[in-house]
Amino acid sequence: MKHAEARPYAEPEAAARKLLELAASVQVINDCIHIEKINGPFLSKTGCNASGSEFGAGIRYAI
Numbered sequence: 001m002k003h004a005e006a007r008p009y010a011e012p013e014a015a016a017r018k019l020l021e022l023a024a025s026v027q028v029i030n031d032c033i034h035i036e037k038i039n040g041p042f043l044s045k046t047g048c049n050a051s052g053s054e055f056g057a058g059i060r061y062a063i
Contacts, residue, residue: 009042009050015058018048 009015019038026037041047042055050058 007051007054009048009054009058012057012061015050015054016062018042018050019055019058019062 009018019042022038022041023033026033039055042050042058043052
């Protein structure tokens with residue numbers, strides 16, 4: 001019997017906190033933050049391993 005994995009970023013607030021943490025570590029270029037430098041580590045298997053829906057919910061919550 002398989003059990004579902006715990007999703008640490010299933011709550012929008014937790015995802016938003018992690019996204020803000022990642023955004024704070026990104027270097028600003030011409031007053032812009034490139035979103036791929038945030039969503040890459042958040043979604044990658046070697047990074048946070050979050051899903052696209054968790055990313056979207058986190059972004060909406062952060063805004």
